[in-house]
Amino acid sequence: MVITSLENEKVKGLVKLQKKKYRDLEGRYVVEGDHLVLEAYKAGVVLELFILEGEGYSYDTSVTFVSYEVMKKITVMETVPRIVALCKKNDSGEILGRRILLLDELQDPGNLGTIIRSAVAFNIDTIILSENAVDLYNPKVLRATQGMYNYVNIIRMNSHDAIARLKDLEITVYGTNVSRGVDVRSLSSDAKTNFCLVMGNEGNGVRLDVQEMCDKNLYIKMNDNVESLNVGVACSILLYELS
Amino acid sequence: MVITSLENEKVKGLVKLQKKKYRDLEGRYVVEGDHLVLEAYKAGVVLELFILEGEGYSYDTSVTFVSYEVMKKITVMETVPRIVALCKKNDSGEILGRRILLLDELQDPGNLGTIIRSAVAFNIDTIILSENAVDLYNPKVLRATQGMYNYVNIIRMNSHDAIARLKDLEITVYGTNVSRGVDVRSLSSDAKTNFCLVMGNEGNGVRLDVQEMCDKNLYIKMNDNVESLNVGVACSILLYELS
Numbered sequence: 010m011v012i013t014s015l016e017n018e019k020v021k022g023l024v025k026l027q028k029k030k031y032r033d034l035e036g037r038y039v040v041e042g043d044h045l046v047l048e049a050y051k052a053g054v055v056l057e058l059f060i061l062e063g064e065g066y067s068y069d070t071s072v073t074f075v076s077y078e079v080m081k082k083i084t085v086m087e088t089v090p091r092i093v094a095l096c097k098k099n100d101s102g103e104i105l106g107r108r109i110l111l112l113d114e115l116q117d118p119g120n121l122g123t124i125i126r127s128a129v130a131f132n133i134d135t136i137i138l139s140e141n142a143v144d145l146y147n148p149k150v151l152r153a154t155q156g157m158y159n160y161v162n163i164i165r166m167n168s169h170d171a172i173a174r175l176k177d178l179e180i181t182v183y184g185t186n187v188s189r190g191v192d193v194r195s196l197s198s199d200a201k202t203n204f205c206l207v208m209g210n211e212g213n214g215v216r217l218d219v220q221e222m223c224d225k226n227l228y229i230k231m232n233d234n235v236e237s238l239n240v241g242v243a244c245s246i247l248l249y250e251l252s
Numbered sequence: 253m254v255i256t257s258l259e260n261e262k263v264k265g266l267v268k269l270q271k272k273k274y275r276d277l278e279g280r281y282v283v284e285g286d287h288l289v290l291e292a293y294k295a296g297v298v299l300e301l302f303i304l305e306g307e308g309y310s311y312d313t314s315v316t317f318v319s320y321e322v323m324k325k326i327t328v329m330e331t332v333p334r335i336v337a338l339c340k341k342n343d344s345g346e347i348l349g350r351r352i353l354l355l356d357e358l359q360d361p362g363n364l365g366t367i368i369r370s371a372v373a374f375n376i377d378t379i380i381l382s383e384n385a386v387d388l389y390n391p392k393v394l395r396a397t398q399g400m401y402n403y404v405n406i407i408r409m410n411s412h413d414a415i416a417r418l419k420d421l422e423i424t425v426y427g428t429n430v431s432r433g434v435d436v437r438s439l440s441s442d443a444k445t446n447f448c449l450v451m452g453n454e455g456n457g458v459r460l461d462v463q464e465m466c467d468k469n470l471y472i473k474m475n476d477n478v479e480s481l482n483v484g485v486a487c488s489i490l491l492y493e494l495s
Contacts, residue, residue: 119362123482130474130481153482160477229492231373234403238373238488239366239396245485246492249472 011062013076020075023059023083023095029144036098038146039083040156042090048156054096059083061091085148098146104171105162106134107180109205110248113168113219115142117211120241122153124208127245129157131252136161137205139168168207172222175205182207182223184215185247190226193250201251208244254305256319263318266302266326266338272387279341281389282326283399285333291399297339302326304334328391341389347414348405349377350423352448353491356411356462358385360454363484365396367451370488372400374495379404380448382411411450415465418448425450425466427458428490433469436493444494451487 012020023039025031032038037056040049049055050068057071061080066072081089110133115121121143128136143150145163166174175182182205184190207223209215214237220226229238229246237243255263266282268274275281280299283292292298293311300314304323309315324332353376358364364386371379386393388406409417418425425448427433450466452458457480463469472481472489480486 123485127481127485130478132475232375235369235373238369242366242370242485242488246489249489
């Protein structure tokens with residue numbers, strides 16, 4: 010049995026999930042292509058696979074075959090994938106571990122994806138996305154993570170509530186400021202086992218009221234001609250230095 | 253006198269420069285918006301400014317006013333800028349200094365822009381772009397550099413020729429490989445004064461024959477779950493560590 014109708018209810022359901030509103034409402038999302046599907050499967054978040062008719066995969070889960078036209082309708086990629094997975098969101102709601110990253114109002118999907126990869130590379134336990142940050146389940150974010158979002162606890166929480174909670178947990182909160190504060194190179198190895206790094210928005214950095222809640226500010230020493238680094242780069246260097 | 257005709261020769265000349273072919277042919281390019289124009293002006297590469305009629309700027313150089321419709325035609329940005337500058341390219345053709353970055357077949361404009369910012373931040377003397385790397389004067393690259401391309405010597409050269417020249421100059425050439433080689437953290441401070449770091453393409457890394465010409469491979473220690481970092485991030489961390 011192959012779905013060939015664009016009016017099929019399952020197809021319409023998948024297309025809806027291209028919009029954040031429906032992903033939020035249903036707690037579900039879609040990943041596309043071999044690599045992301047494999048990572049989602051390994052993470053146990055796949056609800057159902059949709060495979061192009063004629064393609065062979067050996068996943069042990071619910072599978073539906075679809076025509077090329079249907080796959081083209083479902084996908085947001087330019088190249089039509091051979092497989093997509095309907096997945097369930099996974100938000101523990103809890104700050105786990107003591108190596109934390111808080112992203113305050115980060116907007117660019119590519120930056121978030123890049124940062125998630127770096128956070129996993131440098132052993133972050135929990136990533137907190139502020140309420141207005143870009144949606145983790147945005148297809149561009151998921152692609153840019155290369156599936157790495159499955160390897161770290163990612164939660165959504167208001168930045169102020171998050172910092173209050175971190176203080177209860179006695180986790181040191183590091184703001185980031187281009188010039189003021191402490192050179193990250195001078196941190197002791199003790200400091201690297203119990204921290205939350207706060208990164209801000211692409212254009213404006215960390216919001217002032219959030220900045221004020223931080224225990225210290227970190228900066229990366231660099232040439233005076235440069236006002237700032239790309240936020241994904243700055244965050245990654247700080248995480249590298251804190252690893 | 254305000255240019256209002258889309259058929260004006262100057263306007264047609266600027267529009268042509270949206271294409272690499274004409275930028276290469278004429279050795280000229282266009283930058284858009286206050287910040288990039290200011291940086292180009294400070295660098296002394298501006299040939300002529302084109303300003304939206306009614307706007308006031310106090311640059312001491314040749315200025316032409318244009319109508320909104322003309323500016324809309326010239327720009328590649330979504331938001332129509334108030335000012336653009338026609339600039340002359342600046343390729344010294346020479347490897348200057350002893351802290352070098354070679355980008356072998358890098359393709360993404362955003363990545364190149366980000367890397368140029370990081371290279372200036374961490375005091376690189378010369379960036380070598382291989383023949384097939386993305387064009388420096390692509391508007392997306394220029395924007396992503398935030399004008400920083402004016403603060404470093406950037407030349408275009410075949411990777412093999414470049415490495416041969418670097419060897420003549422007795423500059424150590426570091427390839428990059430995800431796992432093989434030397435942990436960048438273990439480099440001595442001597443190693444950081446005389447090097448060329450080679451970064452590769454987004455998908456494939458450094459080409460094998462280029463890799464083979466390198467003296468050593470560097471890697472960044474990270475979690476085993478992560479196959480690779482974003483190339484802009486990896487390059488920036490290595491430059492940071494080499495600074």
